[in-house]
Amino acid sequence: MFKSNNPGIVFFYRIFYLFFLGFHNHCISEGWTTWRMVSKSLLLPLILGYLLLSIGKKGAGQITGKIAIAALLFSWWGDLLLMGDGTQLFLWGMICFMLTHLCNIRILIKAHSFRWNVNTLTGTVISLLAVGIFYYLMKDRLGSFLLPVVIYMALIAVSWALSFNLLNHEQLKKTAASFIVPGIGLFIFSDAILAYNKFFQLSSVLLDMLVMITYGLAQWLIAEGYILLIYPKEENK
Numbered sequence: 001m002f003k004s005n006n007p008g009i010v011f012f013y014r015i016f017y018l019f020f021l022g023f024h025n026h027c028i029s030e031g032w033t034t035w036r037m038v039s040k041s042l043l044l045p046l047i048l049g050y051l052l053l054s055i056g057k058k059g060a061g062q063i064t065g066k067i068a069i070a071a072l073l074f075s076w077w078g079d080l081l082l083m084g085d086g087t088q089l090f091l092w093g094m095i096c097f098m099l100t101h102l103c104n105i106r107i108l109i110k111a112h113s114f115r116w117n118v119n120t121l122t123g124t125v126i127s128l129l130a131v132g133i134f135y136y137l138m139k140d141r142l143g144s145f146l147l148p149v150v151i152y153m154a155l156i157a158v159s160w161a162l163s164f165n166l167l168n169h170e171q172l173k174k175t176a177a178s179f180i181v182p183g184i185g186l187f188i189f190s191d192a193i194l195a196y197n198k199f200f201q202l203s204s205v206l207l208d209m210l211v212m213i214t215y216g217l218a219q220w221l222i223a224e225g226y227i228l229l230i231y232p233k234e235e236n237k
Contacts, residue, residue: 013050014220020046021216025209037083043216044076047223059230064107068226071103075219087144090198094148097191101155104184104222108162111229112169123164123181127157134192141199149195156191160184175228183221190214 024039051068052060059065078096081089114120131153142149163184166176193211196202 010050010053013046013053017043017046017050017220021213021220024216025212028209028212029205031205040083040212041080044072044079044219047219048072048076051223051226054227055230059227062230064110064226064230067103067107067110068223068230071100071107071226072219072223074099074103091145091148094152098148098152098155101152101159104159105155105162107226107229108159108166108180111172112166114162114165115168117168119167120161120165123161123167126164127160130160130188130192131157134195138195138199145199152191156184156188160188171232172229175225175232179221179225179228183218183225186214186218186221190218 020039021043024036024043027036027039048069051072055065055068060069074096078093078100081093081096135150135153138149139146160181163176163180166180167173169176190211193207193214197204197207197211
């Protein structure tokens, strides 16, 4: 599976990331503002390092590898922008995450052509229900953010529906079911809580922690999926 010369290092890296995500949430719970900012800014670089260590130079040179790297970089820039205050920074952060989801869409389309069947229909219905409920609850609070939020919701809904489409691929369906489908689902859940906090102007330590736990796990699961799309298990026994 892994392209690192030492799979044990890759396994340790994975455990360290999960430990670091726990540390970040501890910073939130304890109100350690500086450490919270520092630890959040390091989450995506850690995942990017894990991805690069896992796929190696050859995998990073593939189209899927390059797009996966770009997706994580856009997410990292989005994280940094969202740590600041102000409408413009929030908008630019949202744009960075839009680019992340465009990268996800490109990877998923490349991995498997779209087919209408039970899997894709289920995924499409679930995606539309998720973003539809979110829009219904939030539409009166979005104000000038209505258009960018709708575009963002459309992109993440498409990426989630396409992850269900990957369940049709015999070799990759386990990767989709174990990592990509739940990963993008958690991403949507995390975004919904984040938006709820922002537009309803809530301030809750528990909700902040839930945002970061679901977001951190989502990015990790999607990265694991990227790795298995680049090097399917059957090719690396």
